[in-house]
Amino acid sequence: LRVEADHPYTVHIGAGAFGLFANEYRPLLDAADRIVVIADEQVAELHLQYLLDFLKEWDVRVLTVPSGEAAKSVETFMACHSFLLSENCSRNSLLMAFGGGATGDVAGFVASTFMRGIPFIQLPTTILAHDSAVGGKTAINHELGKNMIGTFYQPKAVLYDSKLLETLPPGEVRSGMAEVIKHAFISNATWLEELLAIRDFKDMAQEELNQHLEKGIAVKAAIVEEDEFEGGVRKYLNFGHTLAHALEGHLGYGNLTHGEAVVLGMSYALLLSEHEKLDDYIRWAHENGYPLHIVKDIRFDALLPYMKKDKKSSQGILNFVLLKQTGMPFVEKVEEQRARSAYEKLILQIE
Ligand code: NAD
Ligand code: ZN
The missing domain is CATH 1.20.1090.10 (Dehydroquinate synthase-like - alpha domain)
Structure with a gap:
């Protein structure tokens, strides 16, 4: 599925979508001087190994962030920037968001602001993220309002591996x-x-x-x-x-x-x-x-x-x-x- 935004990109859906790292997206990954995954803590516990198995060829650094909405804070935003800086990331580093809409929102905001913007891939793990992974909105919350701080920023790609959805709790499926x-x-x-x-x-x-x-x-x-x-x-x-x-x-x-x-x-x-x-x-x-x-x-x-x-x-x-x-x-x-x-x-x- 092609999204013809300002910067067009493709959404790949299906079990095994992560196989595309070593295919279509190899040039993007090879070009990155660092690859950082920002992962929802709960999602990391369930599925990080599965993801890393597809990324074996690359040296990947992982930062886990609080699960769900709690990640959309100034604190997490700053923690992500601190991590990127401490890992010596540059404008040529690649960021991946691994989690639901909340992780995607904060990681996208980080990607759009770190050194004025670095390449970004969404790896959504919820059903709701079919919505949040398209449209290029990124955000964190202010105590006076939800999604009050953010940017428009398109990912390079969205790899949506539906196998990961099997562990979603019923409330999140609803x-x-x-x-x-x-x-x-x-x-x-x-x-x-x-x-x-x-x-x-x-x-x-x-x-x-x-x-x-x-x-x-x-x-x-x-x-x-x-x-x-x-x-x-x-x-x-x-x-x-x-x-x-x-x-x-x-x-x-x-x-x-x-x-x-x-x-x-x-x-x-x-x-x-x-x-x-x-x-x-x-x-x-x-x-x-x-x-x-x-x-x-x-x-x-x-x-x-x-x-x-x-x-x-x-x-x-x-x-x-x-x-x-x-x-x-x-x-x-x-x-x-x-x-x-x-x-x-x-x-x-x-x-
Ligand atoms: P979420 O990211 O808050 O995650 C909900 C819970 O599900 C978390 O506890 C998470 O740990 C857990 N979870 C995620 N994937 C899982 C999996 N595969 N197995 C088990 N547990 C899993 O929820 P969401 O509904 O994906 O996203 C909601 C957020 O998306 C809101 O912050 C909303 O503002 C944002 N949103 C953004 C846009 C946009 O256009 N940017 C659009 C809609 C919603
Ligand atoms: Zn909605």
């Missing part, structure tokens, strides 16, 4: 599949039907999952190509995210995975859209273990201030990405009263 179904909602009704037919993610064969990841990446890539710096269609990727961000803000990050929040946000956006698939979708979400019930204990007024802060909203008017139908997203202004009654309806619908 989180990633949320963005997959989001990509279906905004692009393709037939694909959406296939996804809605999944009653238990554990039943998905690896090949089937690979295909969903490929389709998801293709949708994200197409949108990002059209709108690399977020003026127009890239907004559609925020389908389900206005309420999701409010839920995450209200409950505190970490009490709900991002995808779980997005699944709730999409149910709300579908209701506002009067979309015909709402019932099927809610059934799908229940069957696959998404915690829809949590909205019952959250009042609309607790979420409203967060939704008003959303990037898409202005002067108190709420803007939502809605669907005319599957594959036809648009942005709509929604009055507070309409947003409130839809939320109340959602709570009833979920019971």
Whole structure:
């Protein structure tokens, strides 16, 4: 899969993708005076040896960073720079990110800032990373807001070895599949039907999952190509995210995975859209273990201030990405009263 960004690159998906180090990417690795892997600590414990077996021919230095979101801090960012400096890295060094979206975000930010930018390869290990590995956004968090510090920076390649996904805990599978179904909602009704037919993610064969990841990446890539710096269609990727961000803000990050929040946000956006698939979708979400019930204990007024802060909203008017139908997203202004009654309806619908 080719991503035609400002600096084009390829996403390779499939068991054994790391075999490409010794093939297509040999020149890139050979040209590097140092190769550094920044690895999520938990992922390193499970899979570092597997990765290093593919990198035997090269002298690779590894820095592990805290698992998940905790890595997206100024401290980890500085620790990565310290490591690169202590390993005498230069502008010709190559950085690899080994982990989920969090590791990719911080390592990408490090790659984009170390000596004003060094080559970078993403090795995603989560389903959600099909989303984060495309689009070139890097970030760490500020205590006043998530992803507040970052850059746009494209990797040289993304090697996505789906074998590594087998160890993902169920909550992380749910989180990633949320963005997959989001990509279906905004692009393709037939694909959406296939996804809605999944009653238990554990039943998905690896090949089937690979295909969903490929389709998801293709949708994200197409949108990002059209709108690399977020003026127009890239907004559609925020389908389900206005309420999701409010839920995450209200409950505190970490009490709900991002995808779980997005699944709730999409149910709300579908209701506002009067979309015909709402019932099927809610059934799908229940069957696959998404915690829809949590909205019952959250009042609309607790979420409203967060939704008003959303990037898409202005002067108190709420803007939502809605669907005319599957594959036809648009942005709509929604009055507070309409947003409130839809939320109340959602709570009833979920019971
Ligand atoms: P994550 O990177 O936070 O990882 C979640 C957990 O899964 C961690 O505990 C990690 O150790 C574990 N894990 C990862 N791979 C594993 C594996 N193969 N087996 C077992 N455990 C594994 O989660 P994520 O959902 O991939 O990423 C979320 C982050 O991505 C957020 O910080 C979000 O802001 C960011 N994101 C960025 C973009 C972007 O465009 N840059 C897009 C979407 C999300
Ligand atoms: Zn998201």
